[in-house]
Amino acid sequence: AATATNKRRRRVSSSSAAAAAASESSDVSSWGSPLPADLVCLIGWRALAGDLRDYVRLRAVCREWRSATVCPRGRGLHDPRFHPRRWMMLPEGHGIHPGHRKLGGYIRFINLSTGAIVRVRLPLFSSHCILDSVDGILLLQRDEDTVIRLLHPFTGDIVDLPPLATLLTGLTPIQMKMFSWNVLRTVGATAFTVSADGVVTAMI
Secondary structure (H helix, E strand, C coil): CHHHHHHHHHHHHHHHHHHHHHHHHHHHHCCCCCCCHHHHHHHHHHHHHHCHHHHHHHHCCCHHHHHHCCCCCCCCCCCHHHCCCCEEECCCECCECCCCHHHCCEEEEEECCCCCEEEEECHHHHCEEEEEEECCEEEEEECCCCEEEEECCCCCCEEEEEEHHHHHCCCCHHHHHHCCHHHHHCCCCCEEEECCCCCEEEEC
16 A cells, blocks of 8 residues: 555656646746737847847747747848848968868858857858858859859858859950959959849849
8 A cells, every 4th residue: 555655646746747847848938928929020120130140049039939020031132131241251261261171061250240250051162162242141153154142141042143154255355365264253342232122233
């Protein structure tokens, strides 16, 4: 009888502990849910005005906050609000360039306001070269066909632009001899704009 009683006590104790753990987990996962969705959305836009990664962290708090805010994926390039303006790609030095096998596909970025450094996995650098960076957006050239691409390093969004080779079509034979791919790849300055309907235009 004593043994049976002890077993019942253990079962009751285990059930109570499980219920307490479940309650605690529920409290942790839904502590932000009482906030109205429109207020969460407003807080999200305020966070985004400071830094994109703060906005991403806010969306990761709970499911309710994530559903109340706009997902940056798919909008990283076409919506200027999601551009990572305060972030710049760090040069590695010592002959190590983006896409170098020693980097393992990772690229480092620094926040110019806070000094924070993050590593982002961007494996496509194995088949692309970087030409410039504007507002944290990377200007790339694909090796196989010289297509120019804009890449958002944090959302992975990509916009394809005409190939760099199209610049050669208007050159005379003499000019063709003067210019080389290395010259064309030497980008002095880049600017790009996004129209109200989401059309991306780049000037190199």
